[in-house]
Amino acid sequence: MDPTAHSEFYKYTTPLITPLSFDPATSTHIPFRATPHHTHRTWARTYTSHPELYLQPASLPELRLIIHLARQTRKTLTLTGSSHSPSTITQTTSWLINLDNFSRVVSADPTDTTITVEAGIRLHQLLKELDALGWTMRNLGSITEQSVAGAIATGTHGSSLRHGLLSDSVVEITIMLANGELVTCSKDKNTELFRAALVSLGALGVVTHVKFQAVKAFDLRWTQKVVDWTEFVENWDNADWHHHEFARCWWFPYSGKAVVWYADKTEEPRTGRPASWYAEGWRRWGYEAALYVATWFPSLVPVVERWVFRMQYGKLLAGEVVGAVEKSDEALTMDCLFSQLVNEWAIPLHHGPAALRRLTAWLTHDLKSANIPISPSNIFVHAPIEVRVSNTCPTDPTTSAFETPRPFLDQSIVPSALLSPSSLSTSTTAEGGATEKTVSSPAGSESPTLYLNATLYRPFHRNPPHWQRYYTAFELLMKEYGGKPHWAKNCVSVGREEWAGMYGEGMRRWREVRRGVDPEGVFVGEWLSGCVLGEEKEVQ
Template sequence: MESLTDQQVLAHSTAKHVHHTWAKTFQCRPELYIKPQTLEEIQNIVRLAHKRRRRLVVVGCGHSPSDLTCSSSWMVNLDDYNRVIKVDKARKTLLVQGGIRLRKLNSEANKEGLTMRNLGSIDEQSIVGAIATGTHGSSLKHGLLSESVRSLQIVLANGQAVRCSKEQSAELFKAALISLGALGIIVEVEFEMIDAGKIEWEQELVSLNHVLTTWENTLWTQKEYTRVWWMPYMKRAIVWSAEKTDKTLRPPQESWYGGSVGFHTYHNLLWLSNYAPWILPWVEWFVFGMQYGFSTGNKTSAVEDLRTGLLMNCLYSQFVNEWALPLSKGPEAITRLSAWINGEPGAGGIPFSSKGLYVHCPIEVRVSDTSETRCRPYLDNTVHDGPTLYLNATLYRPYLQDPPCWKRYYEAFEWLMQEMGAKPHYAKNFSYTSSEYLSEKLGEGLTQWLKVRHDADPDGMFLGEWHRRTLGLGTADIKYRLQEREVSRQKASDGGKLWVGEVTASAGPAAEAFGDVKPLNVRTRSESPGASSSASSFDMMHGAEAEKSILYNGSEYDDDEEGVRFHGNPRTRMTGTAVFDKM
């Protein structure tokens, strides 16, 4: 007979969900997909998952194109746990539930005259997903998004809700600021804002030589926000920069090519290049010439609200491979990669042939500075004693087809990044990097994170194959009963990979726990019995206990169509500025 707790979990769950990343690089079929609406539900899910010996993975919009969120076990989505709890205008903070998307967070803050101080390229992620993987923008005056987090509440593997901050349970806080989903379920975030305002942005087509010669003086410091899109075959770049302003809102100048025409033209040319890759240098010249002009010096500008002005269109399904290294090493890294891509003598010292290999553009170049971070996450992958450069080698998947160059390109790119001592972005597609390399580069920070993680989740309820492969979890002396292991990857009908896993200590079919709820018939799932306790050293930390929250009486929020322009879609009309105005 099912208990009341079992029924509460079942109330907002399904056994027929197919999860996939936004780019559709991976998909999986969780045994149970659960969308809780209260803190009590979340705690009951955790307790029942432990009772039934199931792994838990928390998912949001799926913008990480890797298998980080793949699971054949139980999947928790917090989209229905997404309200603003409290606004503190004096401290300029919002206390929000963990499932809130950045767009809603910014929209609600804007009603109070506040906004986020920094953003990445999109605002579709949940607040928890954004901070869990080290999301950043592009400014030497800002660091990671997690710098604005003042406190967190997290449900640990024993079902207990613990609040932490720099002052309270500091070790747990520093581990949770980049948690990789492996500590527990973050259910509340207190986030610090700034006064709402506008930015004036300008972008200019320049030579790559201009970028390199201004690198150490004005390129990154002239304005508060700066990012560069490098076109490797033309050896040019688009420099986008922005500063806060009080000027009247002004949209960018419209272009007949800047809407659906440009969007679909580039998409189809990329698809054609999968069969004739040698056309990619011409595609780069044509597509970006049509949008930005064929001569250097062309400029466009606009004045937008800060909360939308920092966003850009991600265009199409894609692989992304981004690494962090000292800003001072940027000219060397770009020069060497440029030489290799263009097949120049010496090829930048990269020991892989680039003959017959053609890549997509642009290569994204961004920066941050975390040297004065108030509370550094244990897994912070940035440079600690100076500015950080991020190089992102993007490869599109036109109509969900993998480009033929991706394996050799990424193997060479990752070799160069490792040779220069760089560290990968956790949410991206790095494929040729060992856990030993990451352990060496993360050093004591990883050691501390692993200790806190083990104390918080000794049975590995929140661990999957990605954690084993990337961080070495579950491969050494310590084995985790509930850690999920990958058993196969199969080709999916949409061109990605169908991921299948199993939990070592599986208690058998979910039907034993849920009556007529039928799990997927995965033949490789282990039927071996097992039992374990979930005692945690955080059990009585600071007398922590589940807290009931009074919801902030803000307005109801529904997604509107404006958001899709930053989410891989063109405007509905044929012309406009929505696609390439901010690549």
């Protein structure tokens, strides 16, 4: 043993690091890849923190060393991937772990189209590996910059009434717990831990490996059209998401229009994507610059938004429908442009028209129809407001959702019966073979989920005026319809008690699992302690 090994870190770890890092099997010291004085920022530059140590382990022994040191020196561990979440969920003044060096493909099994990867791999890297195998993911969110662990931990979803969360494709998760133990869980093994880990918030331990169920690669023919916003809401029960595998909508309030996008699988030859006005660098810069000026003169926002809408969608306004045939991951993802605040809530799909009519009324200062007790004075919102859907309780056996048990902290509108112990029922095959667990749903409880995402751009990293008042009004409306906010986005008015009330039995069981695997609170960082757990104080 080298008595001075890692001595440069004694200030942060105490001399314990020297004996703890020694590996007698190799007679060497385990690497400790740590950076002090690191500045951690979210992708959108919405928040900044200065963790005491920024850690990037590249192996399981390195990760175990970090966890043992944190326990013995009374530090807390927070996890971050791409930092794409615009909230404070990854902000910490203690130790911050990033798994970018832990991002390899472990195995791929062509017999059942599954792939096992290290959890730090980014979604776009995973998709590249799958493409080489002739496979892909059956459903995706809007971006692929996230790590797979981060995307799962916060409930990432796409927009389809035939698919649910990204975690619906997760077969197995391996986690290193606060005691350094490596535990694998699935729907049939350590099921309670599995359901807690499917939306873990980084609070159970470090997810090290994820096994995904992939599918054969497919192309999508997508179509985009402009419709009148009022007409879109009036025809809610016949919206395109009822007729196509993937569909979403972007609402442009100051133009009175909605851009509807929908897609289905096809074997047609691929075609080029139509030109985008946003794609030109100087145009993107011009849009951002115009919004920046509008932060000083907010009444310019409607003018800017109408101008940009006309430049981007002018052909569609003239009655033309555009589209393309692309690889599924290219078709499903989108350009997020520049820095932004995002506030997304899930409500029951059938409440969509009422909620959207009231939000429209509030934005147009029709306070009587809006019935929201917060003034919209001097509030001018950016476009678009995103409207997406997901499958919550499928009755169609051809759908993919719910092959995986529901996460305890699923943001989707899940019937309470699916969170009870009886929701995992055991059945036996006709041949009397192995049993399997299935998710049952009581008749009449099906409720697809509507996601409403209020985006506000931050031109050149400057917040728009009155954004918190806008979000407070938006959230008050969402709460009236039984809404739940996205875990990783910018909700402003939800406290610990409300989080607990929104998730009820699911939150109780998630906390129970969390306490069982991390009784000392090693993974209870500032955000988790302040926003969600409360009584489970962080270790200091």
